[in-house]
Amino acid sequence: MTIRARLTLWYGCVLFCAVVVIGLLSYNEMQERRERIHRTDKGMREILEIMLGVGVPGAVLSVAGGWWLMRKSLAPLAALTTAAERINENNLAEQLPRSENGDELDRLTEVFNGMTARLNESFQRIREFTLHASHELKTPLTVLCGEMEIALRDDALPAAERERYASQLDELRRLSRIVDALTLLARADAGLVDLKFEPVALDELVRDSFADTQILAQAQGICVELAACEPATVSGNAHRLRQLFLNLADNAVKYNKRGGAITVSLRNNGPNAEFAIANTGCGISPECLPRVFDRFFRGDPAHSSEVEGSGLGLSIAQWIVKAHNGTIHIESLPDKWTTVTVQLPRVS
Secondary structure (H helix, E strand, O other): OOHHHHHHHHHHHHHHHHHHHHHHHHHHHHHHHHHHOOOHHHHHHHHHHHHHHHHHHHHHHHHHHHHHHHHHHHHHHHHHHHHHHOOOOOOOOOOOOOOOOOOHHHHHHHHHHHHHHHHHHHHHHHHHHHHHHHHHHHHHHHHHHHHHHHHHOOOOOOHHHHHHHHHHHHHHHHHHHHHHHHHHHHHHHOOOOOOOOEEEEHHHHHHHHHHHHHHHHHHHOOEEEEEEEOOOEEEEOHHHHHHHHHHHHHHHHHOOOOOOEEEEEEEEEOOEEEEEEEEEOOOOOOOOHHHOOOOOOOOOHHHHOOOOOOOOHHHHHHHHHHHOOOEEEEEEOOOOEEEEEEEEEEOO
């Protein structure tokens, strides 16, 4: 029950009790004076009519007036609650509206604004640190990868050292991919990624992605099927959409089982183009599903530790989808099918 309704109920109960008390007192007074009232029945009837004609409307009016007063008094609190519900990490710079009347709610709004300003500053520092750190790491990683590649070209290099250098190069390349992904996300958070939109034939990208998925799946003997590929055109960035499909295909292969299956489809669903990719495998537990788009989150450690990855692929996929005004959703049945569904608005 809301505060407004509870206060109104209490106010109404108090008024009702007051009317009852007044009625009882009036009745006792009438009993004491009935000998002095001529035509007693008529006098009592007149008094009761007065009570019903004045008391009941007065009580109703008092309740309605009290409800209106409390609604008016609590309106700033409702407005503050609505404004606070809209706050997220992307709009912390926005200020909640203040009444400027100096009451408790105005003071509370001021405290909220100060808190969101501090949070916005903290988030901004984290973004700047991530962006600068990832940028500074790219150069030394590129140099190390180049030196390792040069060393591996030496024919006189012993087999043991060659194997060690090759392993180190793989780890450096993996670290480089993580840094690249972090740089992209940090730039996206700061609004520094400029996406040029143009009409894109989504069915062509899906067919290309299907061919890439078949290549990725060959090593594990995974069967890849293109269930449907209806013509669809969206307004978007072809490079980022291709990256989206590749990330989802890579996950479908990595988190699959040997000899499993992958199904890819593109269908028109009303005003949207609906892309879906489903794969067999261990699946995602219901506890982990709400966190699959969190950065560096990799689900069940018992399974994810066996799979190479950084936990940033789905975060990048979510950013690409949101940048295209679309939605992405994951459903999973453990040890059966995991389905990722992307909906993007079509252009006419």
